[in-house]
Amino acid sequence: MAKIEDLILQIPNERLRAGIAAEVKALKKTKKFGLVFEEHLPETVRLPRLPVKPGELVALKREAGNQLWRVKTIHKNIATCDRAVTGYPAAGEANQQFPVSDLVVVRSFGDAIYPALVSVGRVERGSPDKPWHVxxxxxxxxxxxxxxxxYEGxxxxxxxxxxxxxxxxxxxxxxxYIDKNDPWRHSKWLSMMQKRLKLAKRLLNPTDSVLIVTIDEKEFQRLALLLEQQFPGCTIQMVTTVINPKGTARYNEFSRVEEYVFFVFIGAAKLQSTGKDMLTNRDYAAESEVRWRGLARTGRKGLRSNNPGSWYPIFLKKSDFSIHSIGDAIGREIAEASVKVPHGTIAVWPPNKDGHEYSWSTVPETLRTIQAKGGFKTGRINPAKNSFPFYYLSTGAFEKIANGEIVVTGRGPMNELIIEFADGAKSAAPRSVWNQVAHDAGSHGTSLLxxxxxxxxxxxxxxxxxxxxxxxFFIQRKxxxxxxxxxxxxxxxxxxxARLNKQDGGSRxxxxxxxxxxxxxEAEALRQSGFEPGQPDWEVHGIFEQVTRPRIVAAFSGKTPDGHAISGDYKFNDEFPIADGFEENVEFFSVDFLDPDAVARGDAFQAILPILWMMAGCRGVREESKGSQAWFFPKQAPFGVLIKEKEFRAFREALAERRQIEWIYLVTDSEENFGLMRRTLGRKFHCVQLYKNYLENFRINTPEVLIEGGAA
Ligand SMILES: C[S@@+](CC[C@H](N)C(=O)[O-])C[C@H]1O[C@@H](n2cnc3c(N)ncnc32)[C@H](O)[C@@H]1O
Structure with a gap:
């Protein structure tokens, strides 16, 4: 019980005690515990390509911030506007006049917007069956x-x-821009993050997925609370990771070497062991392999003359070089050639090097016992090079199996034991403090870039x-x-x-x-020079144009933007020349916002095609179409669109000839017709209804999209 309830219990007057208790109970209901932060005005978005019309919410292009106006009338390219606060009339400042060319349309929360993806480049280096990165x-x-x-879920x-x-x-x-003098900077940050995390949560697979968020000292406590609030019931762990061993000096403070990584385990998400503990450089993958001993002896003590009882043939099947049987030892008096070789086998004798005959490590009787227990196998056999390596488990290894130090996890094709150290997996469990040279952001982030x-x-x-x-840790096996x-x-x-895919041939x-x-x-300088956001001269300086796209093109192609092979090698898990690039495909898009009333039907079809391609898994080279035909089947992508619903029968016939189709988009405004067509096509396909007003299919920013999922 809290202190306040204890104190209330001490109030002698019963009625007063009951009254105060009831008041406190009511008060407590309104008090929030955990993360409490101010709400902020909903975020708005500027849509430079939309026409300024009466009734629109607008802002002055040259002004940063969120000063909004509502256009009342437009006369001779002069707009008369009233001040507005995200949609509501504000006191004063009515009937202000601005040239239309100075204004930009703004959409606030709840005003539908219609996004379209516009391709702005691609790199195609992967095989046709490899899905595309976007x-x-x-x-x-x-x-x-x-x-x-x-991709919901x-x-x-x-x-x-x-x-x-x-x-x-x-x-x-x-x-x-948010600076350190903004008294609301933490709540604005939380507000921004909360909205996005709500959407992110809906995208994650609820049965098995992970959210990874990096952060530093400025917001890590608040982020921890926010994640706890947004992902109740999930395991959330914070890893401390050294990213700058030299340290960032701070006056009268400890020099910072680390940042933090939050892992939110969703559903049944499991950490997949990678053989690294992340704190040290121990290579557990190498250590956890129990050593099998080579059967062939070397050195003076291993000479045949010193071990006559260990000179015998091992018979391998000619068909697949698997072990057929172990022969008997022969003394000097018996010639090798006179030993009977079982039908369909070859005899492998102990090695003969530089004119010296060596022996096997055990006598044949012992080897047969070892074999019966699963302790004998061949290595990589290469008859052309006369290489026939054999391996066996020593008595010591069998003792460790008996006392549990080594565990048997299965049997291989030669019936040999598959074994590992019992504590191997335990000791390789990744720690919650990471200290890896590979994670130095300076050397392997900035310098690599x-x-x-x-x-x-x-x-x-x-x-x-x-x-x-x-x-x-989460997608190595996915x-x-x-x-x-x-x-x-x-x-x-x-x-x-792309690197993870290269390591195992994956299609992530x-x-x-x-x-x-x-x-x-830069924004200040550009404004001073008379430019404004949305203009090509401004946009060319942005991060996407200057860094993101050129970096990914360079990484995948192995060439710098001016066409030179990139010097140096990748390090750590997979070392190879950076100039090799990656056999991966990627397409770059910009998001445009359209006016559904002002866009021709063909342009709208074209605008939503990339979304349909993405929904169908980003497979096959993406194609353009205006959708003027009865249906559309891209050459490679596994989807089809029935554009004229009257042609459904012919569409089905055309569909029957195409093997790879998995997704079908049916353009119809009638739910009933959609249901009928879907039933006729059967469960084999993912069928999606598309409204004829194409852009309406993907409208966003509306309460249905946001509030249903709670992201408002
Ligand atoms: C800390 S950086 C990420 C760096 C990245 N991990 C890397 O290794 O290059 C954050 C990036 O998010 C972008 N960003 C910030 N707010 C955004 C938003 N609301 N929408 C899209 N991108 C945003 C910024 O432009 C910035 O490039």
Missing amino acids: VINAENFHTLQLLLYC KVDAIYIDPPYNSGARDWKYNND QRLIPGKKFPFPKSLYAVEDALR TNALVLDFFGGSGTTTHAV RSILITNNEVSAD
């Missing part, structure tokens, strides 16, 4: 909403490295190997995993997923979202 230049809040249409891992809210104007809330795209600057990219290692990073920055996550794919932000100083 990299999107956009504000993540809206793109996450769009992704819900394609389907994402295996989300890795994010959000702005750390350092106070150094490193991120924007509602179009304004310089090799890939010389001369381009990006603040604090992660070490490539740090991202790779964090993901490996070779088709879908990975999302919605604070993509320089593109490290896409690069890391990533979706990376990052905005095309310019730094606060």
Whole structure:
């Protein structure tokens, strides 16, 4: 019981005691425990391509921040506007006039917006059956909403490295950089993160997935509480990781060498052992293998003359070189040639090197006993090189099996035991403090980026190997995993997923979202030079244009942007020349926002096609179409679109000739017709209804999309 209840119990007057108890109980209901932070005005989005019309919410292009106006009338390109607060009329400041060309349309929470993906490049180096990575230049809040249409509950891992809210104007809330003097900077950061985490949660596979979030000293306590609040019931662990062993000096403070990584285990997510404890450099994978001894002896003591009883043949089947039987020892008086070789076998004698005959390590009787217990096997046989290695388990190994130090986990094709050290797995369990040379952000983040795209600057990219290692714990055995990073920055996550695929031939794919932000100083300079966001001269300076896309193109192709082979080798888990690139495919998109009333039907079809391709798993080269035909089957992607529903019968016939189709989009405004067509097509296909007003199918920012999932 809390102190207050104890004190209440001591009130002698019964009625007063009951009255105060009731008041306190009511008060307690309104008091929140845990993370409490101020709500902020909902985030708005500027849509430079939409026309300014009466009734629209607008902002002045040249102004940062969120000063909004509602257009009342437009006369001779002059708009008369009233001040508005995200949609509501504000006191005063009515009838202000601005040239229409100075205004930009703004959408606030609840105003539907219609996103479209516009291709801005691709790299095709993977085999046709490899799914494509997707990299999107956009504000993540809206793109996450769009992704819900394609991947709700389907994402295996989300890795994010959000702005750390350092106070150094490193991120924007509602179009304004947040600096250290902003008294609301923590609640704005929390507000921004909360909205995105709610959407992220809906994207993650509820039965088995992981959310990984990196953070530093500025927000780690608040992030911990936020995650706990958003992911109740999930195991959440914070790992401390050394990323800068030299330390960042702080006046009168400990020099910081670390940051933090939060892991949220969703559903049945399991840590997959990688043979590394992350704290030390011990290679448990190598250590946990119990050593099998070579059967062939070497050295003077191993000469045949010293071990006549250990000179005998081992018979291997000619068909597959598996062990047929173990022969008997022969003395000097019996010639090898006179030994009877069983039908269909070859005899392998102890090795003869430099004119010296050696022996096997045991007498044949012992070897037969060992074999019966599963302790004898061949190694990699190469008859052309006369190489026939044999291995056996020593008496010591069998003793360890008996006392449990070594455990038997199965039998191999020669009936040999598959064994490992019992504590191998235990001692390799990854620790919650990581100290890996590979995770140094300077050497393997910033310097690596310089090799890939010389001369381009990006603040604090992660070490490539740090991202790779964090993901490996959860997707090493999920070779088709879908990975999302919605604070993509320089593109490290896409690069890391490509490396994981290279290591095991996997087909994992990533979706990376990052905005095309310019730094606060650059924004100031550009504004002074008369440019504004949305103009090509401004956008060309953004992170996506300058860093994200060129870095991923360079990593995949192995060439710098000016066409030179990239020098140096990758290190750690998989070492090979950076110039080799990766056999992976990636397509880059920008998000555009369209006006469904102003877009021609063909353009709208074209605009949603990339979304349909994504929904069908990003497979096969993406194609363009205006959708003027009765149906559309891309050459490679596994989907089809029935555009004219009257042609359903012919569409079915055409479908029967195509083997690879898995997704079918049926354009109809009638739920009933959709149901009928879906039933006729059967369960073999994922059928999706598409409204004829194509853009309506993917509208976002509405209460249905946000409030249903609780992201408002
Ligand atoms: C800390 S960086 C991520 C660095 C990344 N892990 C790397 O290794 O390069 C965060 C990135 O998120 C981007 N970003 C911030 N807010 C965003 C938003 N609302 N939507 C999309 N991207 C955003 C920033 O432009 C920045 O590049």
